[in-house]
Amino acid sequence: MKKKILITGGCGFIGTNLCIYLKKKHYLVYSLDNLSRKGSIYNLKLLSDLKIKNFKFDISNSKKINSLPKFDIIIDCCAEAAVEVSRKDIDRVINTNLIGTINILKKVKKDNSKIIFLSSSRVNSIRTINKMFLRHDFKNQIKIKETINENFDTSSPKSLYGLTKHASEMFIEEFSFAFNLKYIINRLGVVSGPLQFGKQDQGFVSLWIWRHITKKKHKYIGFGGFGNQVRDVLHIKDLCEIIEIQIKRFNIINNKIFTIGGSLKNSISLKKLTLICQKITNNKIKFSKLRKTSIYDLPYFVSSNKAVSRTYKWKPKRNIYSIVNDTHSWLVSQKKVIKKFM
């Protein structure tokens, strides 16, 4: 029989994509989301069209979580996911990201079910990343070929957001040790694709595309303002596929942490992303330079997929062009609706 799965943050970008993907694969899918994210109402409609029920309440409410029915697996996608917001609204990030995950863990323990936790590359040390990569000359295109894996330094500072994700990981490991609870932790880099509304706090790829579609000027921020900082990007469909593989093989492969991202093949600088956006939208926008950036910003991050690829014989199928293309097509098709959420 197909598994009964609860997806927390089920009306968010990753949560909705996962709900729809797994429902189409005939899993019994449920969502938990308080609809606090702008745009989540739009996603809720997509879920109800597929008869996916959303439990609308706050994940920090342990009583309500306790009263939910039993699920085979809970995929925890609920978070205040914007790194910068975590500095401004500390209570919110702790209650949602940490207390929320602890509530889910208590529920998983009670029901003897399993958890897949969506963690973040932000668990890694900002200081060590800066030490390794800031010595490069960001005036020019950088030619780094390094990737960051599960064994990278996780000492602080890592941002308050990163801290809540790392603390959640540690709670999961403690619960597993104490109560024999089975888990998988996925440390994600940048994920992008349809259902991202082109907002700053949803990641730079959809923001870049949206700016080009709407012909609005933009800025290269930080690291001299040259636009040479680099990230790797994973297509949301590739993420859904690896999570389904993890669900299918949970009984054999569990209690592991994986770094998952687009890796070197899908790594890109802001400048190069601009060129792709120009090509796809046929629009050229003006960029100004802002040399300084947030203390949380990173010059370089590219995930290593070595462990996840070796374990599951999986690698991302979609390249950076198809990520931009698919996100662009979706944003254009939903332009009128999306403007309401900006």
Ligand SMILES: NC(=O)c1ccc[n+]([C@@H]2O[C@H](COP(=O)([O-])OP(=O)(O)OC[C@H]3O[C@@H](n4cnc5c(N)ncnc54)[C@H](O)[C@@H]3O)[C@@H](O)[C@H]2O)c1
């Ligand atoms: N998108 C990425 O590139 C990325 C990268 C690394 C990690 N992640 C992680 O993946 C997960 C999903 O991210 P996303 O991009 O889909 O974020 P998102 O903001 O689009 O979705 C989060 C959802 O959680 C809901 N939510 C927020 N606070 C809540 C609360 N207190 N109670 C109930 N619901 C609440 C929101 O309404 C929203 O629908 C998060 O855990 C995030 O940390 C995402």
